[in-house]
Amino acid sequence: MTEMKSAASTTGESVEDFAARARTWLADNMPRIDPESPPEPDRGEVGPWLRARKLQKTLYAGGFAGICFPREYGGLGLPIAYQKAFDNESINYELPTILNTPTFTICAATILDTGTEEQKRQHISAVLRGDEVLVQLLSEPSGGSDLAGVITRADRTDKGWVINGAKTWSTSAFAADYGLLLARTDWNVPKHEGLTMFLVPMDSAGITMRRIKQINGSIEFCEEFFDNVELGDDAVMGQVNQGWAVASQQTYHERRAVGGGSEFASGLGAEGTSDRPVDFVALLAATGTADSERVCEMAGRALVHRVVQQQLVDHIYQAVLDGSLPAAAGSIIRITHAETQQLELDTALAITGSAGVVDGGGDLIHHGERYLSRQAIALGGGTTEIARNIIAERVLGFPREFAADRGVPFNQVKRTKS
Incomplete structure (x- = not known):
């Protein structure tokens, strides 16, 4: 394998020179694919995720991982034009595209915006190296589209926090190492004001995970149950009871990713059969x-x-x-x-x-x-x-839609029993 990590970070390199260097490196290091019959990874199976981690490690060693992520966290710190140039050069090569969503474009991007310096250095670097996969733990069985109405709770203890509740429709959670979990930490204030975001190790004691089988046979999505899961204060992302700000930034990145507008995605290939x-x-x-x-x-x-x-x-x-x-x-x-x-x-x-x-x-x-x-x-x-x-x-600046629970303490809001 060609080692080019330092070269990829060279300042002053033009987009054209970067593309030429990527073209040479890809030919020497990455598996070619038949454009007429590209691989179709099943996101619901373990194998493609292990393969993706291996390919990501190769990208990182070659200096082409995290092109738009800051250099201090393991990326190259380059403008999106460089990422697009790399994407165009890599179109006939196998890339770990299933890591794009939600790991790179949503979770890592959110950590970059709202995480502590330690969280950024630990997790962004880890995902770029192919050592970690991240997942979103937002939706709940009784939540519908009202993200701020989550009832998974985090109670403070002498040692940190204890999580109890359930999440659902978590994309590829079975393959993840950490999850960004939104939980309620204050029930006595309006719903948006009593939330906190946590970084949860997915192998924590007290987490039970089940697959959700969809009508098309896919088992990519999961549901998780949290029973007295213990976390330290270092698991908090952003500020306690200000998790809505983190969640808002997270959903901003998610909408951009879903729409195809994230600079943190790498590769033009489909992430799976359903994306082609x-x-x-x-x-x-x-x-x-x-x-x-x-x-x-x-x-x-x-x-x-x-x-x-x-x-x-x-x-x-x-x-x-x-x-x-x-x-x-x-x-x-x-x-x-x-x-x-x-x-x-x-x-x-x-x-x-x-x-x-x-x-x-x-x-x-x-x-x-x-x-x-x-x-x-x-x-x-x-x-x-x-x-x-x-x-x-x-x-557009239109008036806000009426909400009966606006300004009402969450413990006084009428809701369906889960």
Whole structure:
């Protein structure tokens, strides 16, 4: 393996020179893939995560890990143009893309913004080395879209904190080393004011984890039960009872990641089978509809939306960066991503017809299988309805939506018993 860690951190290197160096290094060190038949990692299995850790270690040793993360935490501290250049050069190579979400783009990004100096140095460096995988522990069985309404509790003790409660729909939690867990630490104040974020070791005593089997057969998501899980004060992220600020930053990064607008993602490949863009040219050929004007128009419409989404991601990223749009504008690409992906899946199934729902021995049934989970695209990073509210209130300046529990101590809020 070529050792180029120090070279990758060289200051003053142009984007073009960086891309050329990456091209040479990739050819010498990373496994090539067939662009026509790329690997399709199943995020619900252990093997792909072990493989991803190994590949990440190779990237780190070569000096191409964490291109946009600060150098003091193990990254290169370079602008997003360098990451894009690397992505373009690496498109025909196998990369650990399943580590992008939620480890790099959400959890590590949140630690970078809100963690202590010790937490940044420990965990960001560890994920860039391939030593740690991080997970979000936010949603709860009785929580719905009301993230601030969590009832998992953290009670202070002489030694630190004790966690009790449950989380659900945790993406790839079975593969994670640490989780960012939002818990209630004060029940006597309004719901947003009594929360604290914790960094929880996933192998802690008292954590029971179960897989959730989805309609498409995937077992990627998990639910976790916390029974007297003990944590020290060093597990607190941000300030005690100010966890909503951390959670808000976390969901900001999640919406950008889901929309494809995070500078901390590495590689252009899909993170799994369900993330792969529809190849409409191949689909029309396989269904014998390439000469149909109507079908070509359907496919063309979906492809136009895809291109517009890609351009919108760049526009929103730059606008937030230069301050012409607030950070909440990340919800725009979260919505348009969901709409674009759903249009592609709907179009693909319409073209495949019965071959997408009845297994005839070919590959077309894959489009029907993907359709089963199409609605999940509108849920990741918060529901589309929540995202529209954020845009209305925080980007357009509309009046806030009425909330009956605003300003009411959480222990006085009426809620459904879990």
